[in-house]
Amino acid sequence: MNTPNLNIQRFDTRHDNVSVVLQRLRQQLSPRGDVVSEAGRKKTMEVFGAPLTPAEVVQRICQDVREQGLAALLNYTQRLDHAAVDAASLSVSEHDLRAAHDNADPEFLATIRRIRRNIVEFQTAILHQDVVVQRPPNVTLRQRYTPLQRAGLCVPGGAAAYPSTVLMTAVPAQVAGVQQLAVVAPPTNFGANNPDILAVCYELGIHEVYRVGGAQAVAALAYGVDGMPKVDKIVGPGNLFVALAKKQVYGEVDIDSIAGPSEVVVIADDSTRADFAAADLLAQAEHAPGASILISWSQDLVEQTVTQLNAQVQQLSRCQLTVHSLEAYGALILCRDEQEACELTNEIAPEHLHIATEHAHRLCEKIVNAGATFLGNYSPVALGDYAAGPSHVLPTSGTARWASGLSANHFLRSSSVIEYSAEALGEIAADIGRMAEKEQLTAHRASVTIRK
Structure with a gap:
């Protein structure tokens, strides 16, 4: 399939306010519950009789399922998914x-x-x-x-x-x-x-x-x-x-999280294989929508990557969807140096980060906001998507600033177990009593002194 050359947004940090651009991209991709599209308006009128926002739709569905149980669950499955699921067929045998x-x-x-x-x-x-x-x-x-x-x-x-x-x-x-x-x-x-x-x-x-x-x-x-x-x-x-x-x-x-569309940042320099960088960008855009951002201080690498994107996208089974995703949510950013590349990446806090530079480990230590990081030309993001070992359920929409990817530890809860002997309690009793007096909680103090 032949498509025109990709029209991807391009920015140069020497002339453009990239922070504003990145903020706009994030807003476009972040989960929004207050916007009603034309298709959504038509659908909600059909199902609910009113042009509800996505947040209102979800609130209505959750309330109905909570109050009406199985009947509401099956009803919404029929009306929204057009699937004839009943109580007997709800569970796969x-x-x-x-x-x-x-x-x-x-x-x-x-x-x-x-x-x-x-x-x-x-x-x-x-x-x-x-x-x-x-x-x-x-x-x-x-x-x-x-x-x-x-x-x-x-x-x-x-x-x-x-x-x-x-x-x-x-x-x-x-x-x-x-x-x-x-x-x-x-x-x-x-x-x-x-x-x-x-x-x-x-x-x-x-x-x-x-x-x-x-x-x-x-x-x-x-x-x-x-x-x-x-x-x-x-x-x-x-x-x-x-x-x-x-x-x-x-x-x-x-x-686990309130996730948005998938996203990747690829940091590249003159040592990067442009065909590899393009392949990683396309792999995220293929999710459609998915944010694919290249950051490099090499003009030549950026141009080579554009050439590769135009060549490789023609071979994809989801070509048109990928093209739309790249043009709507992709960006090629030419920055001053690797330090600025790290600063921009920390600002983006991407779900996936591929550092395909000569000194990938050095850059990795400077970047603290990323859901998962892939180092070197032979660590494509698809490794994490499918096979490496860490979960591919990762923080999106900038939440990697404070959130972590899903792991076995997220299925654990922790609690403390405290055991003191009479002698040990006696040694710290005065400190407990003093703190209790400061907070005017005399019963707290008495619960210790009664054990003397």
Whole structure:
């Protein structure tokens, strides 16, 4: 397929206010619950009888599922997804899970097993362990980590099938020791009806898979409905409505994040392979939408990358979608030097960062705001998406300034265990009493002095 040369936004930090540009890009891609598109207006008029904003839609759905349970869940699945799911077919049967696994390509299953080993190895290595501190006389302090009992995993299924998301959410939870996992995916050929997704679930020992997606699935996981018990935590990516629903139910359950579209920053210099840099930019734009940003202090590298983008995009199965994504959300930024490249990257706080420069490790130490970082010409972002070991569920929309990617540790809760002997309590009793007096909490003081 031939397309005209890409019209990607280009900026030079010597002349352009790049901070304003980056802020505008972030606003375009951040989950917004207050904007009603024409398509959204038509859809909400059809379903709700009013032009509701996405936030209002999610609030209505969550409230109805909470109050009406299974009936509301099935009703919204019918009206929004046009899928005839009833109480009997809501859960994928054990027979269907086993059949998908039995009929799966053996090489695909072998791939799943190898990737699972990588994830288990990494997640086990970083898993929090109990810490015990002892001090005389006879004081024992313990930080105790225990797994959540039940987690819900959201698997997208609108535009493509994502069996990798099952691996990247379920395996960290299993490493943490979560015993019950419930997968929700839309009732589509890319979702809960997809044989690859079902085969992965069966391979991982997941036997709860529900044919439901969107905000109604998140609400059902949070509040519970007949045949679908509530969970303790909801993780996994999804569209705007899934993100807003997770925000809505947070507090009833824990969530991983309120995620926006995928994003990558590639930092490049004269040593970078332009064809590699272009391939990484295209890989994110292919999500459509997805933000793809190149930062370099080499004019030649920028021009070579443009040439490669125009050549490679022609070969993609999602060519038109990728072109639109690049032109709407992509940027090529020529900066002064590597120091400015690091400063811009910390400002962006990207989900994915690929440092493909000669001194990649040096730059890595200067950049603290990134969900996942990939170093060198032979560490493409797709490694993290599919196989390396860290989860591909990462902070987006600048939240890498304070948020972390999903890991086994997010499925643990910690609590302290404190044990003092009579002698140990006696040694610190005066300090406790003094603090209690300052706060005028005499019962606190008495609870210590009574033990003398």
